[in-house]
Amino acid sequence: MKQKHLLFLKEYPKEDIEFILDTAFKFREVLDRPIKKVPSLQGVTIVNLFFENSTRTRISFELAQKRLSADTVNFSASSSSLKKGESFKDTVQNIMSMKIDAVVMRHPAPGAPKHLTEFIDAVVVNAGDGAHEHPTQAILDMMSLKEKFGYLAGLKVGIVGDILHSRVARSNMDGLIQMGAEVTVCGPPNLIPINIKDLGADVTFDLDEIIEWADALNILRIQKERMGQPLIPSIREYRSSFGITVERLKNHKKEITIMHPGPMNRGVEIDSGVADSDQAIILDQVLNGVASRMSILYCLCGGHSDEMEQNEH
Amino acid sequence: MKWNKMNIKKYINHILFKNGRIIDPFNQKSFKGSIWVKDGRIAGVGDFEIPKVDDIFIIDCTNKIITHGFCDLHAHFREPGEDDKEDLGSGSRSALAGGFTRVCVMPNTKPPIDSPELVDFIIQTAKQSPIHIHPIGAVTKKQEGKLLTEMSLMHQKGAVAFSDDGLPIQNGGVMRTALEYSKFLNVPVINHAEDVCIRANGLVNEGLVSTHLGLKGNPDVAESIMVQRDLELAVYTGATLHVPHVTSKRAIDHIKRMKSQNNKITAEVTPHHLFFNDLNLMGYDTNMKVAPPIRAEEDRIALISGVKDGTIDCIATDHAPHRLEEKETTFDIASCGMIGLESCFGAVNKVLCVDNNVKVEQVIDSLTLNPRKIMDFNGDLFSLGAEAEITVLDDKQEWEFSLKDIESKSVNSPFIGKLLTGKVLHTISKNVLASI
Numbered sequence: 072m073k074q075k076h077l078l079f080l081k082e083y084p085k086e087d088i089e090f091i092l093d094t095a096f097k098f099r100e101v102l103d104r105p106i107k108k109v110p111s112l113q114g115v116t117i118v119n120l121f122f123e124n125s126t127r128t129r130i131s132f133e134l135a136q137k138r139l140s141a142d143t144v145n146f147s148a149s150s151s152s153l154k155k156g157e158s159f160k161d162t163v164q165n166i167m168s169m170k171i172d173a174v175v176m177r178h179p180a181p182g183a184p185k186h187l188t189e190f191i192d193a194v195v196v197n198a199g200d201g202a203h204e205h206p207t208q209a210i211l212d213m214m215s216l217k218e219k220f221g222y223l224a225g226l227k228v229g230i231v232g233d234i235l236h237s238r239v240a241r242s243n244m245d246g247l248i249q250m251g252a253e254v255t256v257c258g259p260p261n262l263i264p265i266n267i268k269d270l271g272a273d274v275t276f277d278l279d280e281i282i283e284w285a286d287a288l289n290i291l292r293i294q295k296e297r298m299g300q301p302l303i304p305s306i307r308e309y310r311s312s313f314g315i316t317v318e319r320l321k322n323h324k325k326e327i328t329i330m331h332p333g334p335m336n337r338g339v340e341i342d343s344g345v346a347d348s349d350q351a352i353i354l355d356q357v358l359n360g361v362a363s364r365m366s367i368l369y370c371l372c373g374g375h376s377d378e379m380e381q382n383e384h
Numbered sequence: 385m386k387w388n389k390m391n392i393k394k395y396i397n398h399i400l401f402k403n404g405r406i407i408d409p410f411n412q413k414s415f416k417g418s419i420w421v422k423d424g425r426i427a428g429v430g431d432f433e434i435p436k437v438d439d440i441f442i443i444d445c446t447n448k449i450i451t452h453g454f455c456d457l458h459a460h461f462r463e464p465g466e467d468d469k470e471d472l473g474s475g476s477r478s479a480l481a482g483g484f485t486r487v488c489v490m491p492n493t494k495p496p497i498d499s500p501e502l503v504d505f506i507i508q509t510a511k512q513s514p515i516h517i518h519p520i521g522a523v524t525k526k527q528e529g530k531l532l533t534e535m536s537l538m539h540q541k542g543a544v545a546f547s548d549d550g551l552p553i554q555n556g557g558v559m560r561t562a563l564e565y566s567k568f569l570n571v572p573v574i575n576h577a578e579d580v581c582i583r584a585n586g587l588v589n590e591g592l593v594s595t596h597l598g599l600k601g602n603p604d605v606a607e608s609i610m611v612q613r614d615l616e617l618a619v620y621t622g623a624t625l626h627v628p629h630v631t632s633k634r635a636i637d638h639i640k641r642m643k644s645q646n647n648k649i650t651a652e653v654t655p656h657h658l659f660f661n662d663l664n665l666m667g668y669d670t671n672m673k674v675a676p677p678i679r680a681e682e683d684r685i686a687l688i689s690g691v692k693d694g695t696i697d698c699i700a701t702d703h704a705p706h707r708l709e710e711k712e713t714t715f716d717i718a719s720c721g722m723i724g725l726e727s728c729f730g731a732v733n734k735v736l737c738v739d740n741n742v743k744v745e746q747v748i749d750s751l752t753l754n755p756r757k758i759m760d761f762n763g764d765l766f767s768l769g770a771e772a773e774i775t776v777l778d779d780k781q782e783w784e785f786s787l788k789d790i791e792s793k794s795v796n797s798p799f800i801g802k803l804l805t806g807k808v809l810h811t812i813s814k815n816v817l818a819s820i
Contacts (some may be wrong), residue, residue, distance in 0.1 A: 081596065159713060180714035181598040182668030201716070203598030241598060265601065266592040299584050 072370050076195040078184045079204040080245040087370075088210070088249060095359070095366035099181050101138070102362055111365075112141035115372050118166055120176040122148045122159075122183070122200070127333050127357065128198050128207070132175050135364035141372075144171070157185075160190060167191045173372055176200075194371045202236050202297060208332050209242035211363040213250060214288055215356045219328055224251030227279040230272075231313060232291030232340050236298065237263045239332045243289060244272050258313060261302050262293075278313055282320070287328035290315055292329040292336050306339055317344040326350055333357075390481050390791055392514075395440050398422055399817060401776060401810075404445025406430065407745055409452055409753035410763045414745060415565060419450055421772040424815030441817070443810060445776055446585050449744070452752040452765045453485025453773030457545075457652060458574075458628055458700035461487075461517070464505065465494025470705040470793050472506070475725075476513040478703065478792040480818035482725035483751075483808035485517040485762065485773035491527070492549040500521035500537040507542040514816040516773075518544040518759070523562045527551045532562060539569045544759050545626065547574035548676060550720075552800055554580055556613055565625035572626035572650070572758060577610035577635070578602075578676055587716060589679040593662040599715060602677050606633035615642035617647055626758060627651040629702050631676045633686035640695040650758045652700040653687050655724055655731040660684075660798070670711045670718035671798040674702070676702040688740050691750060699747075700756040701728050705794030722799075723792045726779065727785050729777060730804025737779065738805045744779045776810040783807050789820075 073084045081379070101109055117136050121129055136143045146166065163174075172193040176184055181203035184195050199205040217223055228247055234240045234256045244254050248271040255273040256263060263274055275281050282288065293303060303309050310316070315329065329341070329351040337343045345352060399421040406412045406429065418430035420435065427435075461475035470478075472489075479487050489506065491497035497506060503519050510517035521543035525531045528551075535546055546566060553559045553575050566573050583606040588594050590601025611627055615638055618625035627639060630651050639651050656674060663682040665672045672678060690696040704721025711718050729751070736742035756763040765773050785799045811818045 158709065178714070180716040183714045185668055186714055201598055202600075238598060264595040265590055265603075266595050269592050270595065 075371070076188060076208050077367055077371060078188070078195060078197045080206045080242050080249065081204070083206070083246070083249060085249055088213070089245060091210055091363070091366050092214055092217060094370055095210070096186050097186060098365040098369070099359065099362040102358065108138050108140060110140045111369050112136070112139040112372055114142075115172045116142045116144070116170065117173045117175060117368065118144045118146060118171045120146045120163070120166070120174055121175070122178040123199070125177050125198070127360070128177065131357070131360040132198060132364050135361050135368060138361065139365055139369060141368065155373060163187060163191060167338060169269045173368065177206055196367060196371065199238055201238065204242045204245070205238040206242045206246070207360075207364055207367055208239050209246040210367060211331070211356055211360040212243055212330060212332070213246055214322050214359045215330065215352055218355065219352055220286065220360065223247065225292055226252040227255070227284055227286045228252050229255050229257060229285035229288045230291065231257045231278065231281065231288055231315065232290070232336055233262045233265050233293045234258050234267070236294040237291050239289070255284060257282055259303065259309070278319065279322070282323050282327060285327060287330060288315065289330040289332070290341050291332070292334065292340050310339060314340055314342070315345050316342045320345060320350075326328070328352060330356060389788055390477065393817045393819070395815050396441050396817060398435060398437055398441065399812065400434065400440055401445050401450050401774065402442055404448045404776065407449055407451040407748055407767070408766045409745075409749050410687070410765065418445070419766070419774065421774070421812060424772055426766060426768055426770045426772055428573050429702065429768070438442045440443045444777065447778070447779050448809065449779055450776055451748050451777070453482045453752040453775050453811060454729070455755040455761065456484050456701050456703070456725065457488045457489045457626070457698060457755045457758065459489055459703040460492065460705065460721070461489045462493060462705060468793070469707055470519055472510050472513050473789040474791065474793045475703070476515045476517070478723070478790070479515050480811045480813065480816075481789065481808070481820050482728050483775035483777060483811050484515065484725055485647045485775070485811060485813035486518070486756075487526045488518045488544060488759065490547060490549040491520055491522040492551070495532070496522050496527045497543075498525050498527065498533045500534055500541045501542040503538045503543045503575050508702045514818070518542065520545045520547050523547065523548045523553060523625065524558065529553050529555055529558055532565060535566060536569060539571060545572045545574055547628070551574055552578045552580055552610060556617070559614060563617050563621045563625065567621065567623050570624065570760075572624045574628050575610070575614050576628060577607055577614055579606045579610045582606040582609065582718040586677070587673070588665055589662040589677045591662065591680055593665055596666065597668065604634050604679060604683065606631035607632050607676055608638055611635040612638045614648060615639065619645045622646065622648070624648040625650075628700065629654050629657065629676060630687065630690070630696065631657050631679050631683060633683045636686045636690045636695055640690070640693070643695065650697040651695065652698050653691060653696045654700060654702045655728045656722060656798070658684065658687055658691070658735045659731045664798070669798055670713065670715055671722055671796050673718050673720055674680070674704075674714060674722055675720040676677040688735065690798045691736060692740070692742060697750070697758060698733050699728065699750045701725050705792050707794065708796070711796045721737045721796070723790065723794055723797050725813065726789050726791060727797060727799040727804060729808050730783065730785065730806045731799060733779055733806030734804050741782070772812050772815070774812045775808055777806060777808045779806045781805070781807040
């Protein structure tokens with residue numbers, strides 16, 4: 072690995088992403104075994120710092136760490152001394168002084184993981200920083216696409232929904248473009264960030280157009296909690312223009328692959344009939360999430376492919 | 385750790401700034417010669433017979449520029465209320481280190497300067513200061529943007545202008561009233577021009593960089609719309625309007641167009657908006673977090689053109705000290721602002737003279753003559769008998785700005801580690817000689 076941390080996928084070396092993906096598929100095989108545990112990160116201590124609520128990502132990371140035999144400590148802002156007025160820096164430095172090898176952090180502030188690397192030595196994995204990036208989600212999405220299609224270069228991926236407030240959208244764009252895929256984003260114009268074309272993505276406001284174009288669609292929810300004032304007049308209006316409904320997909324002859332990073336709002340951005348259909352690989356994404364995070368932690372915490380194979384025997 | 389290295393000498397009977405290049409902005413003249421200061425007043429300029437006295441302090445100014453002391457229209461000295469960040473004393477030392485002999489301080493203190501009594505507090509406290517400190521009074525009580533302060537009484541006590549500083553006056557009716565009312569005082573009204581609703585808690589310039597960083601964008605139209613409103617009102621009322629810290633090409637275009645309709649419209653730019661663009665924020669450097677934000681390269685280029693063609697009248701630092709803890713945190717909650725007095729000349733001289741072929745005389749005008757004109761301060765500083773406000777500088781010296789150059793109580797500066805061109809060497813003010 073060229074990189075010490077995984078903070079964001081923008082300009083992350085292609086070889087590193089490839090290495091992580093290849094390793095992830097190997098770990099995916101481990102997850103299909105009766106005994107799903109390997110000793111790869113025995114003796115490595117990882118702390119999960121969650122300054123923002125999370126269900127999926129947190130469980131996924133914890134499970135990945137347990138499957139790798141790492142020792143883990145969990146921290147959440149609600150149970151912390153941050154409430155007693157301790158600063159972010161002090162909180163983290165206190166935990167780090169107890170000899171931690173790696174940190175998995177989710178934080179509401181964009182750039183917080185980068186800030187963290189300025190005063191600690193350990194490996195930092197960004198588990199989502201505000202509306203900036205969510206690189207491990209993008210890795211698992213790319214893994215799922217690769218599993219489904221067999222390749223990423225030249226693949227046409229659409230991202231639909233609230234792009235403005237989405238770290239998933241940014242990381243997916245950065246990662247997929249780095250791997251040679253084509254990306255188009257679609258959503259209401261006021262939920263598309265400015266200058267996004269300069270990041271390499273195309274933009275459309277026409278859902279039918281992107282369905283016709285794409286091989287796969289990644290559907291995002293509307294992040295009301297990050298909006299200062301309501302930016303969408305009503306749910307039914309959003310659904311009529313940007314909701315992935317059974318009827319809308321029926322109008323297109325091709326069968327398109329449907330992804331969703333969760334949490335889903337059924338009946339808003341996606342219909343139950345779509346989410347539960349064979350077209351959807353949403354639950355594969357969740358399983359691949361564990362394999363991807365095993366791979367990321369393993370690759371960054373000093374593991375090598377050969378070593379892993381030896382450990383298996 | 386920082387350490388202060390500025391050397392201060394007080395109440396010297398005779399100082400001779402010898403054999404320099406004298407730039408006199410008031411008379412728009414530049415010539416070789418010396419300046420003699422006797423008991424803090426100008427006693428000789430140019431070619432004169434050197435006084436034969438024993439207690440004369442001679443400073444060799446060969447290849448150096450001797451000019452007026454700089455005048456800053458926009459600084460925060462944090463007294464009263466936040467003197468852990470800065471006070472009138474430390475702010476004065478910071479000013480001397482940057483070549484400033486006269487500084488207008490903003491009213492966003494705790495409490496804000498919104499009454500004649502508080503204006504008087506600043507005037508009285510600043511009497512011991514080695515530089516001239518002029519309070520700017522709040523336009524509205526508690527800076528709430530609602531009820532006008534006692535502007536006339538505050539003016540009588542020494543307020544030189546009125547501003548709600550960081551808090552834009554959102555209500556156009558209040559702004560109109562303030563401009564209209566201030567006409568009998570003949571002082572500028574200064575409005576931090578940002579439409580708060582359009583700004584919508586934006587943290588950085590809205591554009592590619594905000595999209596990259598996932599930080600909420602603050603679009604340039606939030607500034608230009610408010611600037612245009614203020615300009616229209618200034619033209620309509622015929623009042624005196626000073627536009628602070630202009631950041632965008634759009635605002636520059638408005639100011640340029642509207643200035644022809646009211647000759648009492650003036651504008652300032654900060655060194656940091658001239659020096660940096662928003663790409664410098666890609667690493668989430670909280671010292672770069674300022675309000676209004678550092679904008680795109682095309683805006684920076686427009687600001688430079690604005691200085692060149694006179695749309696921008698003066699350079700003002702917006703010196704804004706903050707404690708380390710307020711900056712050593714995540715970008716979203718870090719305080720806005722940077723200190724700017726010590727690094728000002730080296731930064732603007734580099735951008736304007738070295739990189740953009742502006743003459744050093746023009747840069748000096750924008751730091752001396754022009755700000756004094758805006759505030760109606762005496763500008764004829766090299767006439768015999770005038771109180772000496774002098775800055776000696778080397779406009780060619782390249783140097784790296786570092787912690788040891790900072791005299792402020794705070795060190796929140798993204799200029800640390802940057803190469804600057806042009807250095808202030810000596811400042812004399814109120815018969816105090818600071819050698820930097």
